[in-house]
Every structure is written in C-alpha cells, then in structure tokens.
Amino acid sequence: MKGQESMTKAAQSENLLEISGLQMHFPITRGVFKRKVGAVRAVDGIDLTVAKGETVGLVGESGCGKSTTGRLMTRILEPTAGKVVFEGRDVSHVGNKGLRPLRRDVQMIFQDPYSSLNPRHTVGSIIAAPLQIQKIPTPKGVKAAVQDLLKLVGLNPEHYNRYPHEFSGGQRQRIGIARALALRPKLIVADEPVSALDVSIQAQVVNLLDDLQKEFDLTYVFIAHDLSVVRHISDRVAVMYLGKIVEIADRDQLYSNPRHPYTVALMSAVPTPDPARRNSAQRNRVLLTGDVPSPINPPSGCRFRTRCWKAQDICATEDPALTARLGDPESHQTACHFPVAEDEVVAGRRPASSNA
Amino acid sequence: MSTDSLAGLTMPAGPAKRPFLEVKDLTVRFNTDDGVVKAVSGSSFAVERGKTLGIVGESGSGKSVTSLAVLGLHRTRSNATVAGEIWLDDKELVTASDEEVRKLRGGKMAMIFQDPLSAMHPYYTVGAQIVEAYRVHHKVSKKEARVRAIDMLARVGIPQPEKRFNEYGHQFSGGMRQRAMIAMALVNDPKLLIADEPTTALDVTVQAQILDLIRDLQEEFGSAVIMITHDLGVVAELADDVLVMYGGKVIERGPAADVFHEPQHPYTWGLLGSMPRLDRELRERLTPVKGSPPSLINLPSGCAFHPRCPYAGRNGDRSFTESPELRGGVHAVACHLPAEDRQKIYEQEVAPNL
Ligand SMILES: Nc1ncnc2c1ncn2[C@@H]1O[C@H](COP(=O)(O)OP(=O)(O)OP(=O)(O)O)[C@@H](O)[C@H]1O
Numbered sequence: 161m162k163g164q165e166s167m168t169k170a171a172q173s174e175n176l177l178e179i180s181g182l183q184m185h186f187p188i189t190r191g192v193f194k195r196k197v198g199a200v201r202a203v204d205g206i207d208l209t210v211a212k213g214e215t216v217g218l219v220g221e222s223g224c225g226k227s228t229t230g231r232l233m234t235r236i237l238e239p240t241a242g243k244v245v246f247e248g249r250d251v252s253h254v255g256n257k258g259l260r261p262l263r264r265d266v267q268m269i270f271q272d273p274y275s276s277l278n279p280r281h282t283v284g285s286i287i288a289a290p291l292q293i294q295k296i297p298t299p300k301g302v303k304a305a306v307q308d309l310l311k312l313v314g315l316n317p318e319h320y321n322r323y324p325h326e327f328s329g330g331q332r333q334r335i336g337i338a339r340a341l342a343l344r345p346k347l348i349v350a351d352e353p354v355s356a357l358d359v360s361i362q363a364q365v366v367n368l369l370d371d372l373q374k375e376f377d378l379t380y381v382f383i384a385h386d387l388s389v390v391r392h393i394s395d396r397v398a399v400m401y402l403g404k405i406v407e408i409a410d411r412d413q414l415y416s417n418p419r420h421p422y423t424v425a426l427m428s429a430v431p432t433p434d435p436a437r438r439n440s441a442q443r444n445r446v447l448l449t450g451d452v453p454s455p456i457n458p459p460s461g462c463r464f465r466t467r468c469w470k471a472q473d474i475c476a477t478e479d480p481a482l483t484a485r486l487g488d489p490e491s492h493q494t495a496c497h498f499p500v501a502e503d504e505v506v507a508g509r510r511p512a513s514s515n516a
Numbered sequence: 517m518s519t520d521s522l523a524g525l526t527m528p529a530g531p532a533k534r535p536f537l538e539v540k541d542l543t544v545r546f547n548t549d550d551g552v553v554k555a556v557s558g559s560s561f562a563v564e565r566g567k568t569l570g571i572v573g574e575s576g577s578g579k580s581v582t583s584l585a586v587l588g589l590h591r592t593r594s595n596a597t598v599a600g601e602i603w604l605d606d607k608e609l610v611t612a613s614d615e616e617v618r619k620l621r622g623g624k625m626a627m628i629f630q631d632p633l634s635a636m637h638p639y640y641t642v643g644a645q646i647v648e649a650y651r652v653h654h655k656v657s658k659k660e661a662r663v664r665a666i667d668m669l670a671r672v673g674i675p676q677p678e679k680r681f682n683e684y685g686h687q688f689s690g691g692m693r694q695r696a697m698i699a700m701a702l703v704n705d706p707k708l709l710i711a712d713e714p715t716t717a718l719d720v721t722v723q724a725q726i727l728d729l730i731r732d733l734q735e736e737f738g739s740a741v742i743m744i745t746h747d748l749g750v751v752a753e754l755a756d757d758v759l760v761m762y763g764g765k766v767i768e769r770g771p772a773a774d775v776f777h778e779p780q781h782p783y784t785w786g787l788l789g790s791m792p793r794l795d796r797e798l799r800e801r802l803t804p805v806k807g808s809p810p811s812l813i814n815l816p817s818g819c820a821f822h823p824r825c826p827y828a829g830r831n832g833d834r835s836f837t838e839s840p841e842l843r844g845g846v847h848a849v850a851c852h853l854p855a856e857d858r859q860k861i862y863e864q865e866v867a868p869n870l
C-alpha cells in the first residue's frame with residue numbers, strides 16, 4: 161500500500177506502458193486443414209495506461225482475460241489487433257530481436273510456483289539464466305549476483321544449489337520473484353502471484369513485493385481475483401469482464417464508490433470475516449444468477465446484460481463506452497448505460513431463494 | 517488425553533445426551549516411506565443437528581484427513597491407522613464394521629468435495645449418478661429415482677433440470693458441477709453434511725451462490741454441517757462453532773463470534789493479521805506469520821507452532837518441550853501462555869493491527 165503522496169507523483173510522471181484497442185482472438189480450428197471456424201475473444205478491445213511507479217490491479221473472474229492481457233503486455237503473446245507501447249515505443253508486432261530490451265525491462269511472475277520453475281535445474285541456475293541470456297555483466301561473478309538476489313527476497317543464499325522441490329510454495333514464489341528481479345526490470349506483471357499460497361505466506365509475499373517496489377522504483381501490474389489483496393496493493397484498479405475492462409478507477413474511488421453493476425456484485429460477494437456482520441453482509445449481498453457466458457459468443461451490446469439486474473433494451477444493442485459517468489472524475493470510468501448511483505438501493509437477487 | 521469439555525456443550529454423563537456428532541481424541545497416522553505422517557492428533561469436537569462447524573487451517577493441517585476419518589474413508593487405506601471415537605447419532609464408527617459404515621455413507625452422512633469433476637464419473641450422466649446414489653439407499657424404481665433426481669437438480673438451482681439430467685459432468689461449468697454434486701450429496705437427505713473446500717475452486721460470485729444454497733438447504737433439512745475451508749471469511753459467514761487446526765491439532769475451538777472477536781491463540785492472531793480485509797480501513801502493512809507450516813512427519817517439539825511464534829520464549833522452556841493441551845470451556849485454546857498474559861498481548865499488540 162502506498163500513501164497519497166506517491167500516488168500523485170505517479171499520476172504526474174509519464175506513462176511506462178500504454179495499451180490501446182488491444183485484442184487477442186485465439187482461432188478455433190477444425191479438421192486437418194485447420195479451417196478457422198471461430199475465435200475465442202479472450203481480450204476484446206482494452207485501453208489502459210500504466211504510469212511509472214504505480215501499481216495497477218487487474219481483477220475479474222476466471223476466464224475474463226486477465227492472464228491473456230498480462231501476456232500481451234509482456235509480449236509473450238502477439239496481439240491480433242491494437243497496440244502495446246512501452247516507453248513510447250510500439251512493440252505490438254516487433255520480432256524476437258526487437259523484443260530484447262523488452263525482455264529485460266518487463267518481467268512476469270506466475271501464479272503457480274510449482275510449475276513455473278524447471279524441476280531439474282538448481283535455484284542458482286534458474287536465477288542466473290536471465291543474466292546469462294541477456295549477457296548482463298556481474299562484476300563479482302554470477303554466483304555472488306544470484307546470492308544477492310536470494311538474500312533480497314528473503315531466502316538463504318547458501319541454498320543456491322538446491323532444487324525447487326526442496327522449497328515450500330512460498331519460498332518457490334520468492335525464487336520466481338528473484339528470477340524476475342535479476343534483470344532489474346522496470347515493469348513487473350504479476351499474474352496471481354499469491355493466489356496459490358496459504359494466507360500467512362501470502363502476507364509475507366505481499367509485503368516483499370511492497371518492499372521491492374520501494375527499493376527499486378518498480379511499476380507493477382498486479383493480476384488477481386482476490387479483491388481484498390488487490391485493494392491492499394494497488395493504486396488503481398481495473399475490473400474485467402469477458403475480455404473487456406468494465407470499470408477503472410483510483411483504488412479508494414473504486415472500493416468506496418463502485419459504479420458498474422458487476423463491480424458492485426463482485427464486491428458484495430466477498431465473504432466478511434466477521435460473524436457479527438454476517439446478517440447485514442448477507443442482506444446487502446447482490447447474488448448474480450447464471451454463469452459467465454462463453455467468450456466465443458459474447459452477448460451483443462453490454463456483455464454483462466445476461467446477468468445484470470439493471471439491464472434494459474438498449475443494453476442488448478449498444479455496447480456502453482468506458483467513460484466517466486455521473487460526474488465522476490476523469491480517472492474513474494465505467495462502461496455501463498445505467499451506472500449505480502451513490503444512494504441507490506441495489507437489487508440483485510436476494511440471498512436464500514429457491515429459483516436461481 | 518483431552519481434559520477439555522466439548523465446544524459449547526456442558527454434557528451430563530450418559531449417552532442419552534451425546535451430541536449428534538461427537539469426535540473424541542481422533543488420531544490418524546499414515547505410514548509412508550519418509551516416516552509416519554501425524555496427520556491428526558487428539559482432535560475432539562462436536563456438532564449438533566441444524567448447526568455448522570467450521571474447520572479452518574492452512575493446507576496440510578489435517579482438515580481433510582479429519583473429515584475423511586468421520587466418513588470412514590481411511591478404512592480402505594492399508595497405511596492408515598485411526599484411533600479415538602466417532603459417535604454419530606449414538607453409534608460409534610471407529611469400531612463399527614465396514615458394512616455398517618458403508619451404509620451410513622451417502623445416506624445419513626454425505627460429503628461435498630473441492631473438485632467436483634474428480635468426484636463424478638466421466639462415463640455416466642449426472643442424472644444417472646444421482647439416480648444410482650438414491651437407489652443404493654432406497655428401494656425404488658428407476659422412474660421414481662429419476663423424478664427425485666430431477667427434483668434435486670431443480671432444488672439446487674440448475675436450470676432445465678430434465679435436459680441437464682442427461683448431460684455429463686464435463687459439460688457443466690464449475691459452479692453447475694458443484695451444484696450437481698450438492699444435489700447428489702443431498703439426495704438421501706443426509707443428517708450430516710461434510711463440505712471440504714466446496715467453493716475454493718470457484719469465483720466469488722459463484723461462491724456466494726453456493727454458500728447461499730448450502731445455508732438454505734441446511735435450514736430446510738436441519739442437517740449438521742461441517743464446513744472445511746482455509747478462508748476465514750467463509751467460516752465467519754456460515755459457522756456457529758469454529759475449530760482452528762495447526763500441525764494436525766486443534767489449537768483453538770469455540771463459538772464463531774468468540775473466535776473472531778477474541779481470538780486466543782497466537783496462530784489465530786497470525787491468520788487474522790495476514791489477511792487484508794475489505795471491511796476494514798486500509799493498513800500500511802500486513803502482519804504475516806514468519807516461517808512456514810511444519811512437516812507432519814517431523815513436527816517441532818513442544819508446541820508445534822513454536823518456530824513461528826513471537827511469544828514462544830515467554831514460557832520458560834515449556835513451548836519447546838511440552839505440547840500444550842486444549843484447555844478452557846466453551847472457548848478453548850492450546851497455548852502455554854497464562855490467560856491474563858494472552859489477554860494483555862491481544863489487546864495491546866494484536867488487536868490494534870487487525
Ligand atoms: N491459447 C489459447 N487458445 C485458446 N483460448 C485461450 C488461450 N488462452 C486463453 N484462452 C481463453 O481465453 C479466455 C481468457 O483466458 P485467460 O487465461 O486470460 O483468463 P484469466 O482471466 O486469466 O482467468 P483465470 O482467473 O482462470 O486465470 C478463456 O476463455 C481461455 O479459455
């Protein structure tokens with residue numbers, strides 16, 4: 161979590177990353193000739209800027225396109241349309257050679273600390289690999305550089321020769337972080353970095369990410385489905401639904417004044433760890449019915465309309481633009497024709513009923 | 517071994533007043549190549565009908581092993597030893613015959629798992645499996661069972677149940693599958709329902725639907741529910757009583773309101789401090805528990821939590837040499853710290869940071 165002061169600083173400084181009209185449509189093919197019969201519209205037109213030094217949280221339910229967005233930002237994937245601009249340079253379609261500086265400046269941390277590390281390599285060689293591939297000079301030797309990194313993430317530097325399976329889940333996630341830090345990146349895209357960890361370990365890793373950001377002036381895109389963790393760590397938060405950003409705002413704005421019916425439902429669904437508030441939490445809960453539709457065939461108009469209690473005719477025909485609504489500041493944008501007002505009584509399905 | 521009285525229940529002697537489910541001194545060990553896994557040690561708890569017991573703890577703390585023991589599912593594992601007593605409706609299950617336990621399972625007691633796909637057969641339709649589950653315990657025709665199955669599918673909120681009846685598990689979304697498994701678990705109107713991380717694999721909006729469903733069904737059928745989860749929020753919303761497990765042991769037990777509002781064990785403090793919460797002011801920093809959970813093959817001496825406990829040094833060498841027993845009445849805790857000290861530490865050092 162960062163104070164007000166650094167937030168305004170971040171807002172004033174230049175954008176590190178700018179994405180616009182970004183799309184990733186994975187083709188669905190059939191038969192030996194790989195005839196294209198359709199597409200999974202995993203990311204379907206998103207605009208987002210990330211300023212230097214800030215943390216942008218990306219939340220949404222499974223399959224809404226968070227990881228795909230992260231992999232586009234890091235150019236692990238090449239977008240089917242739209243632009244990825246890093247430090248003013250359009251990197252949307254550059255090839256391997258042109259991507260070299262990006263491979264140094266932008267790093268990704270993955271959700272699963274178990275599968276993202278090669279089990280046959282020692283921790284030392286896993287962390288050293290990016291240094292060697294990028295031919296980074298290490299004045300004190302590679303080993304010393306790696307041991308410094310191990311210390312930095314709170315691991316014992318003497319464990320240099322151990323294998324990933326000899327570490328716990330939280331420690332493995334630290335190894336992933338050390339590897340990401342090796343090249344002193346400017347931007348780290350963390351894809352559910354704490355989701356697989358137990359709560360006591362999760363807090364250790366969140367604090368570590370906080371400390372590293374301060375120490376190295378890092379910029380984070382933090383992908384998660386846990387709204388409480390995202391609130392803790394982010395300066396700004398974007399909510400995704402079916403391949404699109406439906407709402408984006410400064411952290412406090414979003415959590416105190418959610419506008420999009422989906423954001424409202426998502427927040428009210430988070431269980432409250434306080435038995436005394438059990439009844440009021442349940443009373444105020446907006447239960448959505450049904451499931452997220454398929455990204456192969458998203459609903460026309462507003463994609464949320466099949467589950468939205470506020471939907472009207474226009475929602476089926478007109479895709480609402482992501483823009484400031486109801487007098488919100490320019491930084492708070494909502495893609496909804498009928499955004500939720502401050503004093504509105506929200507009326508989704510009420511809890512404990514029979515007809516879902 | 518356990519000197520405590522059971523959670524919330526002052527029990528006069530005599531089996532007539534036994535709680536609906538009573539587990540006493542449950543101990544489960546597994547023999548493995550690496551050594552003996554002390555998965556559950558001396559665990560005691562009780563649940564009444566119509567009530568929900570929440571079991572929380574981090575992964576590997578023995579939650580699932582506890583619930584599988586109640587269902588008698590360790591019987592088929594040759595490397596498992598189960599000791600202690602499990603009383604369900606005045607019948608002792610540890611010493612009961614395999615046949616007796618098999619009859620209860622899926623009938624009087626049923627379970628919902630984390631991963632519904634693995635609990636469903638890939639080659640049979642969802643409907644056929646519910647029909648089968650029903651007919652094992654009821655002498656009815658296939659037609660009658662089908663009516664019952666479709667009714668259950670509708671009851672758990674599956675749209676077009678007649679059509680869904682003929683589909684396979686993999687054709688369902690995650691939330692639908694979990695609903696179908698709940699339908700299967702409830703088809704025989706179980707008096708005890710054990711739900712092991714039933715919503716962990718689901719999105720929060722779907723989780724809210726499923727928790728709502730379980731709450732609703734419990735109200736209707738008056739079953740006893742054991743809700744196992746690592747999510748303190750889920751427990752706070754559903755449970756009447758809470759067990760906190762660490763290293764295979766119950767380290768705190770009591771009514772949910774007490775455990776959340778006046779937690780007694782340093783590990784419980786750690787869990788609450790680790791958690792960012794939407795219902796609180798933002799904190800500058802989380803307060804995690806240092807270190808990582810113990811191996812159940814090589815448990816630390818004394819109190820298993822001592823390598824991670826900031827207060828371990830305050831009890832002479834007792835935290836390192838002597839395993840604390842679960843003591844106290846309704847709200848019991850296993851910690852050597854004197855109650856007054858604990859109270860003071862909680863008020864002065866812990867509560868302000870939660
Ligand atoms: N290589 C691929 N080919 C085809 N479809 C894909 C591919 N990668 C992702 N998808 C689909 O794109 C959609 C978005 O996937 P993505 O992994 O970005 O979701 P996510 O928001 O990260 O979800 P989760 O929370 O489950 O990680 C999903 O429907 C997914 O099945």
Ligand SMILES: Nc1ncnc2c1ncn2[C@@H]1O[C@H](COP(=O)(O)OP(=O)(O)O)[C@@H](O)[C@H]1O
Binds near residue numbers: 553554555576595
């Ligand atoms: N069949 C088995 N054989 C050996 N060890 C087991 C077996 N089942 C569970 N365990 C071990 O028992 C401990 C507790 O497991 P479990 O109850 O599944 O934890 P959780 O609290 O995450 O549900 C773990 O160390 C686990 O590895």
Ligand code: SF4
Binds near residue numbers: 462463465472495498
């Ligand atoms: S545009 Fe219409 S359907 Fe979409 S979220 Fe707003 S009210 Fe609901």
Ligand code: SF4
Binds near residue numbers: 821828835840852853
């Ligand atoms: S017994 Fe000692 S080590 Fe264990 S929780 Fe209490 S103070 Fe900490």
Ligand SMILES: [Mg+2]
Binds near residue numbers: 226227351
């Ligand atoms: Mg993902």
Ligand SMILES: [Mg+2]
Binds near residue numbers: 579580712
């Ligand atoms: Mg488990």
